Amino acid sequence: MRYDVVIIGSGVAGLYTAIALPKELKVLVINKSNPWECNTYYAQGGVTTAYNDEDIASHVEDTLDAGAGMCNTDAVQLMSESSQGVIRDLIRRGFVFDTDEEGNLLYTKEAAHSRSRILHAGGDATGRHLHFFLLNQNPHPMLSDTTVVDLLIEEGRCCGVETVTRGNRKIILADNVVIASGGVGSLYEYHTNASTISGEIHGICIEKGIELESMEMMQFHPTVFVANNWARKQLLSEALRGEGAHVVDENGYRFLFEYDPRGELAPRDIVSRAIFDYKQRSGKQVYLSCEDFESEYFKERFPNIYKSLNDLGFHLPKERVPISPAFHYAVGGIKTDVNGSIPHVKGLYAAGESASTGVHGANRLASNSLLEGLVFSKKVAESILDHSEHGCSENFKISNEPLELEGDKEKKDQLRRIMWDNVSIVRTPEGLQKAYEAIAQMLLGEVGRLLRLRLLTARSIIVSAQKRSESIGVHFITQGIKK
Numbered sequence: 001m002r003y004d005v006v007i008i009g010s011g012v013a014g015l016y017t018a019i020a021l022p023k024e025l026k027v028l029v030i031n032k033s034n035p036w037e038c039n040t041y042y043a044q045g046g047v048t049t050a051y052n053d054e055d056i057a058s059h060v061e062d063t064l065d066a067g068a069g070m071c072n073t074d075a076v077q078l079m080s081e082s083s084q085g086v087i088r089d090l091i092r093r094g095f096v097f098d099t100d101e102e103g104n105l106l107y108t109k110e111a112a113h114s115r116s117r118i119l120h121a122g123g124d125a126t127g128r129h130l131h132f133f134l135l136n137q138n139p140h141p142m143l144s145d146t147t148v149v150d151l152l153i154e155e156g157r158c159c160g161v162e163t164v165t166r167g168n169r170k171i172i173l174a175d176n177v178v179i180a181s182g183g184v185g186s187l188y189e190y191h192t193n194a195s196t197i198s199g200e201i202h203g204i205c206i207e208k209g210i211e212l213e214s215m216e217m218m219q220f221h222p223t224v225f226v227a228n229n230w231a232r233k234q235l236l237s238e239a240l241r242g243e244g245a246h247v248v249d250e251n252g253y254r255f256l257f258e259y260d261p262r263g264e265l266a267p268r269d270i271v272s273r274a275i276f277d278y279k280q281r282s283g284k285q286v287y288l289s290c291e292d293f294e295s296e297y298f299k300e301r302f303p304n305i306y307k308s309l310n311d312l313g314f315h316l317p318k319e320r321v322p323i324s325p326a327f328h329y330a331v332g333g334i335k336t337d338v339n340g341s342i343p344h345v346k347g348l349y350a351a352g353e354s355a356s357t358g359v360h361g362a363n364r365l366a367s368n369s370l371l372e373g374l375v376f377s378k379k380v381a382e383s384i385l386d387h388s389e390h391g392c393s394e395n396f397k398i399s400n401e402p403l404e405l406e407g408d409k410e411k412k413d414q415l416r417r418i419m420w421d422n423v424s425i426v427r428t429p430e431g432l433q434k435a436y437e438a439i440a441q442m443l444l445g446e447v448g449r450l451l452r453l454r455l456l457t458a459r460s461i462i463v464s465a466q467k468r469s470e471s472i473g474v475h476f477i478t479q480g481i482k483k
Contacts, residue, residue, distance in 0.1 A: 002173040003028045005384060006161055008148050008201065009180035011040035012127075012373035013352025015134035017178050019093075020381035027140035028172070030163065032147050032181075032196040035135055036128075039182050039194050039353065043127025044237035044305065045367040046120040047097075047374070049083040051107060056080045058114050063368060066112050066267050067361020068473040070214070075338050075359040079368070079375045086374040087119065095133045097121050110242040110366040112267045118367045124237050124302040130370065149403065149449060151177065151204050152396045157346035159392030162399065169398045176384050178340075179350040180377065183330030184218070186412075187458050189420035190226050191327040192235040201354060203453030205334055206460060210342060213356040214332030215457075216464035216475045219364055220425050221328035222271035223247070223288050225309070225321055233326050234308055236288055238366045241265065243301070244292045247275065248320070249284040269363050269474045272325040276425045279324075286324070290317035325425055329353065329369060331360045331474060332464070340380035346389060351377040362473020404448035411442055411451060415458060423462055427477045436462045 003026045007014045010031035021027050031038070050056040059080045064071050091097070097119045098106045107116040121129035143165070150162035152171070160173040181201045185193025202212060223241065225234040241247070241264040247256050259274035260266035266274075275286050290298060298317040299306050309316050333356040336342055340349040340357075352373040359372055418438050422431035439459050443452065471477050 001170065002026075004174065004388065005176045005178065006030060006172060006174040007178045007180055008161065009038065009182060009352070009354070010035045010135070010142065011038035011180060011182060011352060012130060012134065012370055013354075013377040014178065014180035015131070015138055016374050017180065017351060017377040017381050018140050019134065019137045020378055021140070021384065023139045028174075029138065029140055029142045030146050030148060030161070031142065031144050034144055035142060036131060037194045037196050038131070039185075039197060040127045040131045040370070040373070042192070042194060042232070042235070043370060044124045044235055045110065045239060045370070046108065046118040046126045047087065047130070047370045048113075048118050048365070048367040049087045049371065050080050051115065051117045052084075055115065055117060059083070059117060062112060062114050063359070063365045064361070066363050066365035068363055069361065070358075070473065071361035072338075072358025075357045078338055079359050079372060082375045082378070083371055086371070086378065090133075093137060095121070095130065098123065108239055108242060110238045111265045111271070112365055118239075120239070122303070123300060124239065125304050127370065128304075147450070148181070148201065148204075150399060151208060151348070153208055153345060153348075154392055156344060157389070157392065158348035159396065162396070164403060171396050171398060173392065173394060173396075175388055175390050175392070176347045176349065178380055178384075179334060179348070179354050180352045181354050183333065183353040184457055184461070185327055186231070187416065187419050187454060187461075188327035188424065189416040190224070190233055190324070192221055192224055192233055193327070195231050198454055199457035200450060200453040202334065202460070203456035206456045210345060211335040212333065212460050213335040213358070214362075214464070215461045216468050217331035217360070217362055217473060218327060218424075218461065219268060219329040219331050219474045220272045220325045222268055222275055222325050223323045224326035225312070226324045226326055227322060228312065234312075235328070236305060236321065236323065237302070238268070240288065240290060240302065240305070246289045246292070247271070247323070248287050248289050249278070249282065250287070251284075252289075267363055268328075268366065269476070272425050273476055275323070275325055285322055287320035288323045289320045291320070293317040327424065329364055331362070331364050332356050338376070338379065339383045340376050341383055349380045349383065351380045362475065399449075401449045403450050405446055408448050408451045411447060412454065415439070415442070415454065419458055419461075423458075423465060425476065427465055427475070428479065429466070429477070432462055432466050436466070
């Protein structure tokens with residue numbers, strides 16, 4: 001099997017790359033499960049865009065402020081300057097954003113944005129609508145239920161992938177490979193990610209000597225309903241707080257203003273740490289209150305949240321929902337340039353959450369993720385069309401390393417607990433060292449390849465966190481022992 005381009009992942013970054021590549025190219029999109037089991041599908045927030053040309057400078061400033069001085073300014077500038085263009089492209093292709101009765105685009109505001117500039121579709125189902133639309137726009141074949149277990153690299157260029165489909169392993173050759181596999185959510189006990197998002201591709205990159213960047217920068221969403229038995233916890237969108245929902249304790253007290261004058265509209269990392277600290281300090285439960293919303297408006301604006309929580313027995317918007325922070329987004333990832341190219345490996349690209357262009361710095365601004373996926377996947381497609389090279393051999397053999405061993409499931413659960421307890425919202429040197437030693441011990445033992453890749457990725461997060469002794473953005477480290 002030989003292709004011009006293999007794309008790993010069927011979220012916004014993978015699919016927008018695919019539709020930007022002409023039908024004449026032989027392109028294959030690989031997804032680990034079914035096509036819609038990806039973070040894009042579950043994205044409740046919208047797509048950020050500069051409201052107009054005059055707003056670009058403000059959008060850039062907001063993004064840089066959220067990134068705490070660690071953003072790649074050129075990447076941020078490129079993203080904002082390209083934002084209106086990708087929105088126009090989606091609309092030209094037939095995508096429908098929410099509008100008012102006169103047909104004008106509806107722009108909303110979310111935390112740490114200085115103005116309303118976020119577009120939605122289907123109320124709180126932007127990701128689902130966008131994903132369905134891109135799936136239908138994609139002209140290329142798709143291979144589902146397929147896991148990539150290795151990258152084929154020869155003399156400084158990527159030549160394809162090794163995969164497994166229902167137990168069958170095969171080599172797929174390609175002149176170009178695009179990593180759009182998402183972040184690392186399944187490494188944590190509490191997360192909002194799709195079940196397929198586990199950081200295994202990052203582990204492959206570590207094996208190949210490909211640089212990961214800012215891996216200590218892991219973002220936790222402050223408002224998540226975690227009291228269910230699902231692996232993926234129920235996200236309560238940033239837009240709720242942007243439009244008037246309040247974070248309160250069991251007595252109705254809005255304690256966030258003790259931590260930041262912006263209260264609910266402070267950046268995610270501040271709100272997450274405030275909730276974590278307040279629960280520890282006071283022993284009180286924390287809730288999200290949507291009581292100021294009119295019932296009919298709430299049902300129309302947030303239909304999926306309404307239905308999901310109603311199915312769990314909550315009568316929104318009049319009933320408060322108990323919340324906790326949970327892992328949400330990998331800010332760091334596989335280092336790329338602004339064109340999505342991975343340094344020192346020809347024919348290999350990354351886009352979306354799996355990549356680190358530096359656009360988010362130390363903390364991602366709300367709803368910049370779908371925009372990032374659109375802008376930089378388009379740059380990847382343009383790079384492939386401009387620079388595609390050939391010349392790989394076919395001398396690749398299937399590995400015989402076992403993918404899974406007995407006991408791996410229990411060790412995966414142990415890994416999630418280790419990461420949540422020691423490498424999450426508040427970190428300590430003692431906790432990070434404890435996590436490092438536990439993971440090192442597991443790596444010394446007998447584990448299957450898929451777990452080994454997760455362990456390598458988890459270790460890289462810990463090592464990056466240990467190297468950064470000062471708190472910044474989503475990385476918060478204290479000398480005290482966490483309770």
